[in-house]
Ligand code: ASP
């Protein structure tokens with residue numbers, strides 16, 4: 001029963017981080033271990049930008065951005081002073097040439113284009129991580145995620161084809177572990193039946209770790225983070241943020257659903273099904289106690305947990321003839337939102353109006369408005385903040401809403417959500 005480690009790209013952005021990763025992996029290399037890696041630093045954002053530039057056919061900017069990203073990676077490789085540097089350079093050069101080809105291809109479907117381009121971040125990072133581990137004498141076996149993680153072709157948010165994925169992981173990953181080798185694999189990436197790369201949604205490497213854990217019946221999954229563990233609020237926003245020693249799977253699912261950025265929302269389900277322990281571990285203080293996530297729900301309501309989502313848009317949709325916003329009209333709204341991959345963070349309806357709140361993404365918003373305006377009257381507000389409090393109490397509520405303009409509130413026994421104006 002192996003252990004699964006997942007390293008976020010921020011941790012691997014320089015030689016120091018990569019060496020630290022290698023020393024953590026070395027400590028566990030005697031046991032079966034799978035290392036899931038995401039793209040280095042802000043590479044995924046840079047690739048998203050490259051895709052937009054390629055779609056706009058801005059050749060000059062494309063070259064500039066492409067070479068900047070390549071330079072970053074090559075500089076990082078040089079700073080590692082590896083004995084096998086030239087081999088690694090060659091591998092990464094080759095991947096960059098493939099990226100250039102992918103950027104210059106014609107795509108009819110922008111989501112397909114996204115996946116073919118954005119998945120390169122993990123291709124680069126796994127090459128680098130493998131080389132660093134080899135240098136540290138870890139018996140590495142690199143497995144390409146497109147060979148074992150199979151999905152449908154809903155590009156950018158692909159769903160797992162579990163039977164095929166299970167069969168292939170059994171066939172390809174298990175023998176490597178039995179051979180006492182450490183597996184290195186890309187997070188976030190899969191392949192559909194047409195052989196095209198797919199991706200599992202932003203920050204999806206955690207989910208890859210959970211998929212592997214599920215199929216391999218892992219003992220535990222450790223997500224290594226630049227924070228001490230799962231916190232009750234974002235320490236950058238709240239100076240009194242505290243680490244949660246333990247939460248249940250259900251609580252973690254709720255927190256991820258409401259936007260806690262520490263764990264990808266799809267991660268928990270496969271682990272819960274098999275009762276696999278998830279640990280959120282501190283990369284910078286590995287000896288400290290991690291947050292443990294398992295089925296025990298006994299202490300879920302002891303500490304209020306706050307999730308802040310900034311930069312929200314509130315879109316209000318009403319029918320042109322003031323008729324009720326009932327099932328059929330809502331169906332149309334959901335269809336348009338879903339086709340545009342616009343995820344709803346909160347919704348509320350009255351007789352003649354239906355409101356949705358989502359992360360502001362101008363391009364998607366404008367497209368949605370374009371497609372809905374024929375049938376509906378639309379109004380929107382931007383610059384809003386959505387605060388969710390799990391296990392709220394009066395003191396926290398008062399502290400968070402004091403002096404703010406509340407646009408709407410939604411409340412259940414355990415959760416309250418406030419949409420606030422920050423102006
Ligand atoms: N590199 C991908 C992203 O930044 C996946 C991940 O980090 O988990 O979204």
Ligand code: MG
Pocket residue numbers: 008009038039044203
């Ligand atoms: Mg990433």
